[in-house]
Every structure is written in C-alpha cells, then in structure tokens.
Amino acid sequence: MRLTSKxxxxxxxxxxxxxxxxxxxxxxxxxxxxxxxxxxxxxPLNDSFFPPLYQGAQDAAxxxxxxxxYIPIDEADxxxxxxxxxxxxxxxxxxxxxxxDFVTSVVDPYIKxxxxxxxxxYVNQSxxxxxxxxxxxxxxxxxxxxxxxxxAERLAGAGAKDILCVINVPGNPYLxxxxxxxxxxxxxLGIKSSNLExxxxxxxxxxxxxxxxxxxxxxxxxxxxxxxENAAVGTxxxxxxxxxxxxxxxxxxxxxxxxxxxEQIQNGKIDFLVNEQPYLDGYFGVVFAAFYxxxxxxxxxxxxxxxSIVDKTNIAKILKVFxxxxxxxxxx
Amino acid sequence: MSSAGTSNGRGGGAAAPPAAGAVRRMxxxxxxxxxxxxxxxxxxxFAFFAVFAGENGFLSPLGxxxxxxxxxxxxxxxxxxxxxxIGGEFDLSVGSVVxxxxxIVAICMGYFALDPWxxxxxxxxxxxxxxxVNGLLVIRTRLPSFIVTLATMLMVMGGMxxxxxxxxxxxxLSATPSGLAKLLFAxxxxxxxxxxxxxxxxxxxxxxxxxxxxxxxxVYATGGNAQTARLAGVPVAxxxxxxFICASLAAALSGVNETLSFQxxxxxxxAQYVFTGIAAAVIGGVLLTGGYGSPVGTMFGSVTYxxxxxxxxxxxxxxxxxxxxxxxxxxLAVLANHRLRELAMGRR
Numbered sequence: 130m131r132l133t134s135k136x137x138x139x140x141x142x143x144x145x146x147x148x149x150x151x152x153x154x155x156x157x158x159x160x161x162x163x164x165x166x167x168x169x170x171x172x173p174l175n176d177s178f179f180p181p182l183y184q185g186a187q188d189a190a191x192x193x194x195x196x197x198x199y200i201p202i203d204e205a206d207x208x209x210x211x212x213x214x215x216x217x218x219x220x221x222x223x224x225x226x227x228x229x230d231f232v233t234s235v236v237d238p239y240i241k242x243x244x245x246x247x248x249x250x251y252v253n254q255s256x257x258x259x260x261x262x263x264x265x266x267x268x269x270x271x272x273x274x275x276x277x278x279x280x281a282e283r284l285a286g287a288g289a290k291d292i293l294c295v296i297n298v299p300g301n302p303y304l305x306x307x308x309x310x311x312x313x314x315x316x317x318l319g320i321k322s323s324n325l326e327x328x329x330x331x332x333x334x335x336x337x338x339x340x341x342x343x344x345x346x347x348x349x350x351x352x353x354x355x356x357x358e359n360a361a362v363g364t365x366x367x368x369x370x371x372x373x374x375x376x377x378x379x380x381x382x383x384x385x386x387x388x389x390x391x392e393q394i395q396n397g398k399i400d401f402l403v404n405e406q407p408y409l410d411g412y413f414g415v416v417f418a419a420f421y422x423x424x425x426x427x428x429x430x431x432x433x434x435x436x437s438i439v440d441k442t443n444i445a446k447i448l449k450v451f452x453x454x455x456x457x458x459x460x461x
Numbered sequence: 462m463s464s465a466g467t468s469n470g471r472g473g474g475a476a477a478p479p480a481a482g483a484v485r486r487m488x489x490x491x492x493x494x495x496x497x498x499x500x501x502x503x504x505x506x507f508a509f510f511a512v513f514a515g516e517n518g519f520l521s522p523l524g525x526x527x528x529x530x531x532x533x534x535x536x537x538x539x540x541x542x543x544x545x546x547i548g549g550e551f552d553l554s555v556g557s558v559v560x561x562x563x564x565i566v567a568i569c570m571g572y573f574a575l576d577p578w579x580x581x582x583x584x585x586x587x588x589x590x591x592x593x594v595n596g597l598l599v600i601r602t603r604l605p606s607f608i609v610t611l612a613t614m615l616m617v618m619g620g621m622x623x624x625x626x627x628x629x630x631x632x633x634l635s636a637t638p639s640g641l642a643k644l645l646f647a648x649x650x651x652x653x654x655x656x657x658x659x660x661x662x663x664x665x666x667x668x669x670x671x672x673x674x675x676x677x678x679x680v681y682a683t684g685g686n687a688q689t690a691r692l693a694g695v696p697v698a699x700x701x702x703x704x705f706i707c708a709s710l711a712a713a714l715s716g717v718n719e720t721l722s723f724q725x726x727x728x729x730x731x732a733q734y735v736f737t738g739i740a741a742a743v744i745g746g747v748l749l750t751g752g753y754g755s756p757v758g759t760m761f762g763s764v765t766y767x768x769x770x771x772x773x774x775x776x777x778x779x780x781x782x783x784x785x786x787x788x789x790x791x792x793l794a795v796l797a798n799h800r801l802r803e804l805a806m807g808r809r
Contacts, residue, residue: 174626175618175728177633184630299784328770328784330733333560335723336534336654337733337770340527344774347518361633361725368723372523372652388571388635389724460631 165195167418168218169411171229171253173201177359177460178385178407182254184456185411186227193419198223204298208235215239225249225418229270230256230263231303237263249421253414254407255303257431267427269413271435273303276403277310279436280356280382285318287380287400289354292322295342297362299326304358307384311356323349327362335365343369346379354380360387360402360459367398386439386459391451394444401440404447408457409434496758498798499745503764506794510768514775524775526652532767533660534715535741536760538734540660540667541711543742543759545704547671549684549751550606552705554595554614555712555738558588559731561621562716567634567726568625577642577721585713591617592709596702614735622728632728638721646714647721656718660760663711667756680704684751741766744795746802765794 169186172179183199190197200217203210211232218226219242226243230236230252237259240250244264252260254270277294284292292315294308308324315322325345331337338361346352346369355370357363363383370379376398383390384403393399413432421427439447451458491497510519518524538555545552562584569580595613599606625632638647648655671677679700682690691697712731720726745762747754769790773783 175622175632177631177727180626180631180633183626325780326783328787330737330787331770333727333729333732334534334719335725335727335730336719337531339723340531340771341774343523344518344527344771345780347521347524348514348775348777361723361727364723364725372526387633387725389637456630460629460633 165193165225165419165422166198166221166223167195167225167227167415167422168198168200168221168223169227169253169414170200170202170214170218171227171411172231173204176204177361177387178405180460181456181458182407182411185408185413186415187411189412189415189419193416195224195415195419197415202229202231204301207301208232211235212239215243219243219246219248223248225251225422227251227253227414227418228256229254230259231301233259233302240265249418251414251418251421251427254410266421267417267430267432269417269432269434270410271405271433273306274310274313276384276405276436277307277312277356278314279438280307280403281311281314281318281322283401283438284354284356284380284382285315285320287354289380290320291349291351292320292354292356293342293345293349293352294322294324295355295357295362295366296324296326297332297338297358299329299332307358308356321351323352335361338362339365339368339372342366343373346370346373346375353378355382357381357383358385359383360385360390363399363402364389364393367393371398386447386451388451388459391439391444391448394440395448401438403435404437404439404458405435406437407434492801492804495746495753495755496761497746498801499758499761499765501801502744502794502798503761503768505797506765506768506772506790509790510772510775514772514777517775517777519772519775523652526654528764528767528771529657530652530654530767531771532764533654533657534718535734535737535766536660536763537656537663537718538708538711538715538731539738539741539745539763540664540756540759541704541708542734542738543745543747543754543756543762544667544671544680545708546739546742546747546749547684547751547754548680548701548704549687550599550701550704551610551739552595552708553607553610553735554591554617555708556731556734557614557617557621558591558709558712559716559719559734560728561591561617562588562713563720563726563730564621564625564632564634564728566717566720567636568629570638571634571636571726572629577638577640580636581642581646581717584717585710588709588713589706592706593702595709596698596705599705600698600701618728625728634726635724636720636726637724642721646718649722654718654722656722659714659718660763664756664760671756676700676703681752684753686752737766737770740791744791744798746798766791769794 174180200214202214212235226248233256240263243250250265252265252268257268257272260268294311296304298304312322355366357366366381380400382400386402390402417427565584566580569575570577595610598609679695682695683697683700687697719730741762742759744765745758770787773786
C-alpha cells in the first residue's frame with residue numbers, strides 16, 4: 130500500500146504518540162486504562178510556601194499524565210494530621226507516595242509501613258537525615274539547619290553581630306531547626322544570636338508581628354540583624370525597623386519570596402532572600418516518584434533544591450520570572 | 462477614664478437619692494457600670510508594664526503607638542463581636558471573614574490590577590452576605606450560633622482558599638494601595654495608624670446606638686431574655702441579623718486595613734480573632750450569657766489585651782515565655798475585674 134508523504138508523517142506521528150502513551154501507561158500488571166496515581170502529602174495551601182510547591186507538583190503531573198492526590202496537613206495540629214494524612218495516602222494504594230517529613234518521629238513509622246506495603250515513598254522538602262533509614266528511595270529538598278547556617282554567614286558578612294531569628298509558626302520543628310542551624314553558625318563565627326518565637330495568636334497577623342518584632346528590637350538594642358522564615362514576616366520586620374528608626378543599622382533577611390520582598394531587595398531594606406525553590410520540590414517530587422514507580426529509576430541520594438539566594442546580583446532575572454510565571458517563584 | 466456614654470441600658474439610670482456621701486455613692490455607681498472592670502484591668506496592666514518595661518521603650522511614643530495600634534486592630538472587631546454577645550449570640554466566623562476580605566482585595570487589586578475600590582466594595586459586600594447568612598441560619602434553624610458560625614467559618618475559609626487557588630494559584634498576594642483607599646485604610650501619623658481613629662469612631666457610634674437609641678434597648682432585651690423581648694414587641698430576629706452583619710462588616714474592615722497597610726493579602730489573616738475578639742469583650746465586662754456589657758467596656762478590654770500581648774516583648778525577658786505571661790496577665794486582669802464587680806454589687 131502506497132502512502133502519501135503527508136499520510137506517512139501522520140502515521141509516524143501517531144506511532145510516536147502511541148509509544149509515548151505506552152511509555153506512560155501503567156505497569157503491565159495493572160489495569161491498562163488506569164493512569165498512575167501519586168499521593169503527595171505536604172503542607173496546607175493557606176501557608177504561602179506551599180502554593181508554588183503545589184503548582185510544581187500539578188505541572189509535573191500534567192506533563193506526565195499521572196493523577197495527583199495532594200493531601201495537606203494542618204499546621205495548627207501538625208503531629209496528629211501528619212499521621213492522619215499518611216494513613217489516608219497509604220489507604221488510597223497509590224503507585225507512589227511523596228511526603229514532606231516535617232515531624233520525623235510521627236511520619237517515619239508510616240513511611241516504613243507504606244514501603245512494607247509495597248508503595249514506594251519519596252521524601253520531599255524535610256527529612257533529609259531520616260529518609261534512608263525509613264526505606265524511602267530518595268530525597269529532594271533542602272536541609273533546614275543549612276538554611277540557617279547560610280543566613281548566619283551572609284548576615285555576619287554584612288556586618289551583623291547580634292542576630293534575631295524569628296520563628297513564625299510556634300512549635301514547628303522545621304522552622305526551629307533553621308534557627309538552630311543559624312545559632313550554631315553564629316557561635317562558630319564568634320557573634321551572638323537569639324530566637325523570637327511569636328505567640329500563636331499573632332502568627333497570622335502581619336501588623337501585630339511587626340509590632341512584636343519592633344518591641345523586641347526596642348528592648349534588645351544590640352540586635353543588628355533579623356532573619357525571618359517567611360516573606361510576610363520579613364516585610365513586617367522591615368516595617369518594624371523603619372518604625373524604630375533603625376534603617377541602615379539593622380540588617381534584615383528572610384526566607385521565601387513575595388512581590389514586596391523583591392521590591393525591598395531593590396531598595397535595600399532587605400539584604401537577601403533565601404529561595405527555597407518550592408516549585409522544584411513539587412515538580413521533582415512528582416517526576417522522580419513517577420519515574421521510580423514506572424521504571425525503577427531515580428537520582429541517587431539527595432537532590433538539593435536549596436538554599437539558593439536572591440540578592441541585588443540576580444534580582445533582575447528573578448523579578449522577571451516572578452512577574453511572567455505566577456507561582457513558579459512565588460505568588461504574584 | 463470613660464468619657465463616652467452616660468447611661469448603660471441596664472440599671473445605670475437608677476438614680477441615687479441626693480444625700481450626704483454623694484461622692485461616695487457616685488464612685489460606687491461608677492464601679493457598678495459594666496465597663497468599670499475593663500477600665501480597671503486596663504489601668505492595672507498599663508501600670509504593670511510602665512513599671513517593668515517603661516525603660517525598655519514601652520512608654521516611648523513608638524511604644525505607645527504600638528499598643529494603641531494593637532488595641533485598635535482588635536477593638537474594631539471586638540466592639541461588634543461584643544454587641545453581638547450582648548445580644549446573646551456568638552460569631553466564630555469573624556476571623557475567616559478577615560482573611561476572606563483580605564484575599565478579595567488582594568485578588569482584585571494585586572492579581573487583576575483593578576481599581577482598589579472594586580476589591581474593597583466586594584469585600585464588604587461579601588462580609589455583609591456572610592453576616593446575613595449567619596443571622597438567618599441562626600434564626601431559622603434555632604441552632605446555637607456557636608455551631609452555626611463554626612460551620613460558616615470553615616466554609617468561608619475553605620471556600621475562599623478554593624477560589625483563590627483556582628483564580629490565582631496562591632493564598633498570599635501583594636496589593637499596593639494608593640489615593641483615597643490608602644488614606645482611609647492605611648494612613649499613619651508616625652506610627653499611629655488610621656485604624657485608631659476608625660476604632661474610636663466605631664466605638665462612639667456603638668456606644669450611641671447601645672445607650673441612646675431604641676435599637677440599643679432591643680439588643681439588651683434580646684440578649685437578656687429573647688422570649689420576653691419577643692412578647693414585649695422587640696423584633697428579635699431583625700436585631701440579631703443586624704448584629705451578625707455588623708460583626709462581619711467590622712471583620713472586613715480589619716481585613717482591608719491590614720491588607721492595604723502591609724501591601725499583602727493573606728487568607729490566614731485574622732484567625733486569632735476567634736479567641737481575642739471574645740476575650741476583649743469579656744475582659745471589658747460583656748457577659749458570655751448575653752444581656753450585659755457595653756461598647757466602652759469592650760474598648761478597654763481591647764486596650765488591656767493590646768497592652769498585655771505587646772508589653773511582654775518590652776519586658777526584655779525570655780520571649781519563649783511570652784504566651785505564658787499573656788495568659789497569666791489576662792487571668793489576673795479578669796480576676797481583678799470580677800472581684801471589683803462583686804465588691805461593688807455586694808455593697809449596693
């Protein structure tokens with residue numbers, strides 16, 4: 130049978146599509162028409178860190194044609210919901226689980242349980258010291274203490290001698306680990322640091338957070354550096370510094386990226402931002418889990434997504450991407 | 462201390478016969494007013510921090526602005542919540558309305574770059590609707606408002622998060638105000654925010670409404686005993702619906718204020734008001750059972766809470782214990798408040 134060149138290329142295209150479809154059809158043992166399912170246990174979307182992570186996970190799921198079940202924990206009840214969300218994930222019998230191991234003592238037994246039940250688990254964002262012992266097949270994310278160390282180093286480099294580390298979710302072990310890393314590095318450098326754990330009732334109130342930090346600065350006059358763990362708290366800190374007339378004396382740096390925080394990098398109110406690149410956490414989490422479940426292939430060991438730094442040297446590029454692609458770097 | 466309002470809807474007008482010891486009687490009568498305890502608590506905690514934190518900047522202009530701002534932010538919500546409580550109902554949904562109003566403003570202004578007033582008007586309209594639904598649900602179902610508004614709180618929170626993620630993919634957006642909107646909701650003189658002015662205006666209006674209008678009498682009657690009030694011809698249902706709407710609108714004002722002041726909208730804003738709004742009203746002398754209390758009292762309850770929750774950071778002590786001290790000082794303030802009322806009542 131003779132085919133026109135047009136028909137031939139159509140056929141070739143169809144064959145290529147078929148191959149692609151085959152490549153992403155589920156494992157032969159499973160029902161042919163059922164797409165792969167990945168359960169993703171991570172943080173709540175009302176915490177501004179997580180929407181970019183969710184966006185990354187969704188984009189990867191779409192690109193690969195896998196079904197994504199995003200199961201958020203509740204930060205106000207972090208231990209109990211960490212357990213419950215893993216139970217839900219395991220009960221769904223997904224092809225793979227991606228989990229943010231925020232409270233290792235609670236989550237680790239469930240990771241082991243999932244692995245024992247034949248569900249591969251990929252650890253994401255938090256849990257870098259535990260994933261291997263739990264039987265997970267890999268880790269993508271950053272190590273909390275490392276973020277603190279990098280922040281301490283850079284603030285000290287800017288001239289800070291007494292750094293305040295602000296913890297905005299009281300009792301959150303991941304955020305505490307970051308301030309601990311900062312304290313360790315500060316000690317090595319021979320300077321000082323202290324922690325300010327915000328009262329639970331204030332942690333969602335930017336105005337009150339700003340005044341709390343301002344009051345703390347007024348009553349601890351030697352503080353000349355502030356490190357915060359999300360962008361809203363960071364801009365609350367710069368407002369407090371401005372109000373107290375301490376601009377230029379107190380250096381401010383923060384984790385996470387927001388539009389206002391980027392503007393404050395430009396006008397010098399914030400020294401630098403720690404970009405945790407949550408989009409990559411979500412995207413790679415889904416990609417690696419899907420590859421492992423399908424092909425048994427995965428990067429070996431830890432894939433580090435942070436800490437990456439945004440300061441005056443790279444702000445132009447970051448700002449452009451921030452404005453062009455919502456939720457890839459941060460929310461608009 | 463209290464300048465606004467000369468009679469409170471409940472018993473304040475009971476005139477003492479002019480006789481010897483009139484001054485003493487006047488003092489006793491002042492102590493019997495519902496706001497006496499709130500005023501006492503505020504004076505007590507102010508004295509405490511003036512002594513222990515005065516040198517750390519608590520008494521400085523910035524320190525004063527800080528606690529006044531805190532009291533105002535809380536007081537705007539608390540005055541409406543307090544009136545609703547006097548009317549015999551709770552509203553747990555105010556916190557979620559603060560966050561929802563914040564997101565509506567930020568989505569309209571920050572994400573879709575619309576005129577600030579589109580978002581602001583929508584935010585207040587949405588809040589009014591939530592208040593209306595709260596009120597109608599409570600009236601129609603006769604379920605406790607505690608449960609009804611707990612349900613609407615979760616629905617508003619979850620619904621708004623869903624809408625925000627669907628429209629913008631995010632739960633935290635920037636919003637930079639300008640012009641009249643900035644002046645009305647985000648202006649400040651040094652560090653004294655315009656919210657202090659709003660708070661005073663709203664509290665004055667509330668005081669006028671509660672003590673000088675028929676509506677105020679209706680509110681006290683409704684909260685005191687709804688059944689009797691209904692028999693006496695008080696439009697109980699209408700009173701409650703209006704109070705629910707006021708509480709929601711006050712919450713929306715708080716959300717708009719904070720969003721425009723900090724140029725950032727966030728869905729979790731206001732979560733604390735579930736507790737602190739009620740706490741401020743109770744510290745200020747509003748009874749949890751309804752029928753008793755005053756806007757002036759709530760105002761001083763907010764001052765008490767504002768001073769305590771901020772003052773702990775001026776102490777220069779270990780901040781890990783901040784929550785503990787806030788709790789302890791509030792307990793002492795309420796105990797003092799309660800004891801004062803007992804003393805006054807006992808001597809009458």
